[in-house]
Amino acid sequence: MSQPFMFEKPVGMRDRLPGYFQAKDAIRRSTAGEMEKWGYLTIETPTLEYYETVGSASAILDQQLFKLLDQQGDTLVLRPDMTAPIARVAASSLQDQAFPLRLSYHTNLFRAQQREGGRPAEFEQVGVELIGDGTTSADGEVIALMAAALEGTGLKDFRIAAGHIGFVNALLVDVLGNDERADELRRFLYEKNYVGYRYHVKQLPLSTIDKNRLLGLLKLRGGESVLEEASALSSHPQAKKAVEDLKQLFDVLRAYGVSELVTLDLNLVMHMSYYTGIVFEGYGNNLGVPLSSGGRYDELLQKFDRPAQATGFGIRLDLLAEALQPSEEFPEPSCIVFSKERRAEAIAEAVKRRKNGERVVLQDLQGVESMDQLSEAYTDLYYYIGKKKEADTHE
Amino acid sequence: MSDFLTIAMPKGRIFEEAADLLREAGFPLPPEFDDSRKLIVDAPEANMRFILAKPMDVPTYVEHGVADLGVAGKDTMIEEERDVYEVLDLHISACYMAVASLPGYQKTDINPKVASKYPHLAAQYFKEQGEQVEIIKLNGSIELAPMVGLADRIVDIVSTGQTLKENGLVELETIVPITSRLIVNPVSYRIKDKQIDEVVERLAKVVEEE
Numbered sequence: 001m002s003q004p005f006m007f008e009k010p011v012g013m014r015d016r017l018p019g020y021f022q023a024k025d026a027i028r029r030s031t032a033g034e035m036e037k038w039g040y041l042t043i044e045t046p047t048l049e050y051y052e053t054v055g056s057a058s059a060i061l062d063q064q065l066f067k068l069l070d071q072q073g074d075t076l077v078l079r080p081d082m083t084a085p086i087a088r089v090a091a092s093s094l095q096d097q098a099f100p101l102r103l104s105y106h107t108n109l110f111r112a113q114q115r116e117g118g119r120p121a122e123f124e125q126v127g128v129e130l131i132g133d134g135t136t137s138a139d140g141e142v143i144a145l146m147a148a149a150l151e152g153t154g155l156k157d158f159r160i161a162a163g164h165i166g167f168v169n170a171l172l173v174d175v176l177g178n179d180e181r182a183d184e185l186r187r188f189l190y191e192k193n194y195v196g197y198r199y200h201v202k203q204l205p206l207s208t209i210d211k212n213r214l215l216g217l218l219k220l221r222g223g224e225s226v227l228e229e230a231s232a233l234s235s236h237p238q239a240k241k242a243v244e245d246l247k248q249l250f251d252v253l254r255a256y257g258v259s260e261l262v263t264l265d266l267n268l269v270m271h272m273s274y275y276t277g278i279v280f281e282g283y284g285n286n287l288g289v290p291l292s293s294g295g296r297y298d299e300l301l302q303k304f305d306r307p308a309q310a311t312g313f314g315i316r317l318d319l320l321a322e323a324l325q326p327s328e329e330f331p332e333p334s335c336i337v338f339s340k341e342r343r344a345e346a347i348a349e350a351v352k353r354r355k356n357g358e359r360v361v362l363q364d365l366q367g368v369e370s371m372d373q374l375s376e377a378y379t380d381l382y383y384y385i386g387k388k389k390e391a392d393t394h395e
Numbered sequence: 396m397s398d399f400l401t402i403a404m405p406k407g408r409i410f411e412e413a414a415d416l417l418r419e420a421g422f423p424l425p426p427e428f429d430d431s432r433k434l435i436v437d438a439p440e441a442n443m444r445f446i447l448a449k450p451m452d453v454p455t456y457v458e459h460g461v462a463d464l465g466v467a468g469k470d471t472m473i474e475e476e477r478d479v480y481e482v483l484d485l486h487i488s489a490c491y492m493a494v495a496s497l498p499g500y501q502k503t504d505i506n507p508k509v510a511s512k513y514p515h516l517a518a519q520y521f522k523e524q525g526e527q528v529e530i531i532k533l534n535g536s537i538e539l540a541p542m543v544g545l546a547d548r549i550v551d552i553v554s555t556g557q558t559l560k561e562n563g564l565v566e567l568e569t570i571v572p573i574t575s576r577l578i579v580n581p582v583s584y585r586i587k588d589k590q591i592d593e594v595v596e597r598l599a600k601v602v603e604e605e
Contacts, residue, residue, distance in 0.1 A: 157586075159585055159586050161585045192478070192479065192480040192481060192581065193481045194480065194481060194482050194483075195481045195482070195483065195484045195576055196481070199484075221588065221592075222588070263585065263588065265585065281585075283582045283585050283586055284582070285586055286460075287460060287582060288458060288459045288460020288461070288580055288581075288582055289460070289478070289581065289582065290581065290582065
């Protein structure tokens with residue numbers, strides 16, 4: 001490889017300049033503030049984790065992990081998600097605290113990109129984990145919280161799709177008999193390849209009724225009424241339970257007043273393999289990819305030796321900022337330019353203004369490269385220049 | 396505004412055929428689209444807008460969400476691996492992906508070379524066959540490669556076999572059948588669900604009758 005240019009950054013890494021940073025910061029404060037209002041406690045976990053523990057539990061594809069070795073030769077990863085680290089904390093540092101735990105985070109995650117290197121490999125996510133509560137009230141709470149957090153940022157016309165991994169699994173195993181055959185079809189769903197799914201179903205040695213049950217899965221999206229169709233497709237106890245879960249979920253969402261935002265999509269299959277129950281994604285109207293996602297993962301915590309049911313979600317702050325297209329203009333500070341003779345006076349003035357909550361830049365005239373650019377950068381300029389202590393001039 | 400559907404299509408014959416399917420499905424498209432050099436064509440009565448793109452780029456427009464729907468060959472879907480829903484086989488522009496060579500080609504262990512416009516698909520295929528080959532990416536006129544000795548074999552789409560024949564090449568293996576597919580952006584699929592379901596259902600009726 002040739003030497004990188006001095007200004008180059010590793011693939012997928014980005015600088016965030018002040019305009020973008022402030023816009024993103026405002027969104028972070030708004031979303032994280034909503035999570036605080038719901039009683040979630042913010043935590044931080046290390047950027048580096050062991051590959052063998054958190055890395056393998058995180059279910060992010062191996063080739064997307066940034067790996068490195070520490071001095072002892074152990075493999076480390078830059079954290080690719082927050083669900084696994086929080087599960088680790090819940091099972092270790094917080095093991096004396098009774099469930100349910102309500103934890104939130106806002107932090108940077110790292111996922112190496114394979115294609116189109118310009119995509120971010122480091123991005124900020126805000127989210128919550130509700131650990132130790134298996135009720136549909138908990139499922140509803142996190143979806144309603146996600147809706148409230150998105151709405152609080154001023155995002156318009158967003159929608160949420162909800163599905164249930166338990167239903168897909170139960171239907172496939174119910175019709176096909178074993179998990180191996182179910183896996184083949186699950187892969188088509190995961191790849192969003194409905195054409196391939198249909199062709200695969202058509203060549204299976206099954207009765208027409210069973211084939212139609214499998215094909216029927218693709219049509220299960222829309223309002224609550226699809227739950228009727230869903231329960232007709234499988235009498236498997238887990239499928240029944242999934243339909244019942246979703247019915248109750250809608251009761252919860254109605255009580256929160258957010259059921260209108262949510263559509264059902266029973267073939268929603270997520271890229272994270274640890275999901276076990278209700279899953280969901282959030283979409284913004286002018287963005288091509290989902291900006292948030294989450295779901296129930298009842299089997300992850302037992303990997304850390306504290307079995308518990310859990311659910312949660314994460315919002316991609318970079319994508320949300322893109323969907324919001326916020327103005328990058330924020331109230332700018334004022335600027336006091338002084339010459340050496342009146343420095344003490346200028347500093348006293350700045351201290352006074354800052355105490356009043358104003359944002360003030362203090363600049364020695366001798367350090368200014370271009371007076372023209374300085375007066376363009378600040379609309380409020382105050383001069384403390386010259387020997388005489390006359391009234392300050394304001395331009 | 397939100398009931399407007401943007402559809403990315405390859406220029407030329409596939410666009411004509413896909414437009415015919417939409418007319419058959421009862422969408423009021425104009426009988427003919429004038430000025431074939433346009434990149435964006437509106438069909439206001441059908442609430443549709445068409446983006447005319449290079450075939451290989453259609454999944455890209457759809458993945459990024461600037462088009463809600465797209466018509467893309469299965470060949471580009473396999474090659475590009477974009478994150479889009481593949482909802483319907485339109486059964487148009489049917490052809491297949493094949494391996495071809497000059498007549499009398501004997502497999503060799505000495506650094507066999509394969510030329511293709513589809514390096515990803517070709518590499519994947521030979522990996523599955525357990526054969527180690529060097530893939531050479533070309534952007535067109537693939538038939539030239541074995542004729543001038545750039546590669547022993549080529550991987551390319553074959554529709555009638557005429558082009559291969561004219562260049563004195565023979566087909567060795569079929570890799571996968573190819574037709575055009577209707578693809579959908581994952582977010583549009585959820586936000587414009589009702590309109591998109593309607594398009595899919597009406598088109599499904601038309602293509603399944605054939």
